[in-house]
Amino acid sequence: MLCLLSSSSTSHVLSLYKIFSLQSLILTRPSSHLPFSTMSINLSSHAFAGNPIISKTPKPSDPFSPNSAFQTLKTLLSSHTHEPSSPNFKVLPFRKGRPLARSTGDLAPNWHLGWLSLGDCKTLLENSEVNLIEESLVYLGSKSEDDVVYWAIDVSEASGLVNELGSRQFCFVELRTLMVATDWVDARAMGELAIAGHARALLEWHNISRFCGHCGGKTVPMEAGRRKQCSNESCKKRIYPRVDPVVIMLVIDRENDRALLSKQSRFVPRMWSCLAGFIEPGESLEEAVRRETWEETGIEVGEVIYHSSQPWPVGPSSMPCQLMVGFFAYAKSLEINVDKEELEDAKWQSREDVKKALALAEYKKAQKTSATKVDHMCKGVEKGQSLSADFNVESGELAPMFFPGPFAIAHHLISSWANQVGVNGVEAKQPTSSLSSL
Structure with missing residues (x-):
């Protein structure tokens, strides 16, 4: 989230992370996998969720209806x-x-x-x-x-x-x-x-x-x-207004120490993210996760666990009604076979490398730069600083990779897995069963 260079700043970032929460979600490893007891994540409403003026629809007789x-x-x-x-x-x-x-x-x-x-x-x-x-x-x-x-x-x-x-x-x-x-x-x-x-x-x-x-x-x-x-x-x-559901998933290996990240040709240099894809008619969410992962990377997925969802109105102009439905997906195979028509590349990234990238990426700097750009636009100043240059380490060197910012559900899928954030730092108890494996 912010640049993590000290224990105090790390604590501050975790505090900010907990602000993103509407619900407590318990994320567990299948019993057949090596120990990873649980992660419990408290997410506030994602960007584009939590609309303050549509929480309740007034009755027809109400003057505000x-x-x-x-x-x-x-x-x-x-x-x-x-x-x-x-x-x-x-x-x-x-x-x-x-x-x-x-x-x-x-x-x-x-x-x-x-x-x-x-x-x-x-x-x-x-x-x-x-x-x-x-x-x-x-x-x-x-x-x-x-x-x-x-x-x-x-x-x-x-x-x-x-x-x-x-x-x-x-x-x-x-x-x-x-x-x-x-x-x-x-x-x-x-x-x-x-x-x-x-x-x-x-x-x-x-x-x-x-x-x-x-x-x-x-x-x-x-x-x-x-x-x-x-x-x-x-x-x-x-x-009625349409909604286009999209599954977005962080695929995790058997040992739970690596995540599968992908790069698309439209991404800015060094940016990696989660896999994602539209749901087909007659398909469950879990089936869509498994199919999309297989089609794009050749990885076979077993258990699928829900994380959270996010409205995403910034897709192509013909599809502004997307709903991103986020999951953790546990891989049953490891060999990657990238579909080059869908992705530029896909790689397994270690937890330590992901945590390092999260610590170095200056998301707050990008936010401030963009706010200044909007300020200049409103004042008639045409030139603005490029945002893609703001995900650097403070030394001025380019970070080896970075991920979408806190405005995207992909960021929270990646950062919650990397940091194994629990509610108040306490791990939650493991549920007895999950329908997601069906």
Whole structure:
């Protein structure tokens, strides 16, 4: 996580690690393997999880519910009033998949989402000759205690907004850049990242589901954009937001002292990560882990144990609704046969080498650099420092390898195995059985 150069900094990193936890998960070795009693991991919500505005859906009669809020929205837009409403509406614009953001500009820059009032959003769009209609807004959630309902809108067609918002020190920023720039120990920042990820996934789903896959008819938003319906009277098929499940697994050898790590051609130099792959129809999660591992590396997997899951809205634009489902997978064979069409390379890495790479990689430095980049973008400064150069040892030499940062589930799969982190440092008792081996 951070650069580990002393026992005090090691303690600090373990403390930060425990912040990432929603649930306690007990990870065990099969009895046929050499002793590795247990690891118990306390993970807080991963990046893009823990969305603070979608924890509960209000009842239909509640003014904060999607349908009630949508009716209020229609009334406000048809009355041409800019008067404040209750609940108050805040709108997050997106342009080509990029959310609007701003920066505090403090000594330690921190980004925030660029929320606009409904009236401000309407005026800005009218200045760009775009008419704001209620169907273009997508319901994101609400906070009744703050009397606020949150919406997202795609403003890609309103090109004039870029300069106008730029004059206010707002900028449309890639979600991946915001992901790296987010201080993962800042609950507010993690919450805003989750909101942005949810909004991007919903808006992209709207963009790619404009027509019914059953009859080809045009689809129309329903329930404030939370679903769509075919407009063909003889069809009227309901369409719901898609989720694309992906298994991601850290494969571990029999002795539990090596992990199988892979490199893809699209990775930056020296970066290694876990294996991953999409789930096939009619396939269980455990079967997908075994199949993908075999197809990509020729390694046969036995027991598969669940770790945690993470929404991942920063994949390709056509697949912003991925759900990463993380596992530990225990190898039954060791010989690697890499599928070069899938991977550039795959190697067994020792626990000590993995721990060393985690200790040397300057994830916090990359986070600060990216936050500064966002700050510069919001202020109109075009040049930014390359992030790939920030995973170096402090001496200035290149680290032999590094892994995705704390914003990725791969990081937590790798670091939890390497450090065998237990709850408060105490190993948990081993469960009597596991369905994962079925």
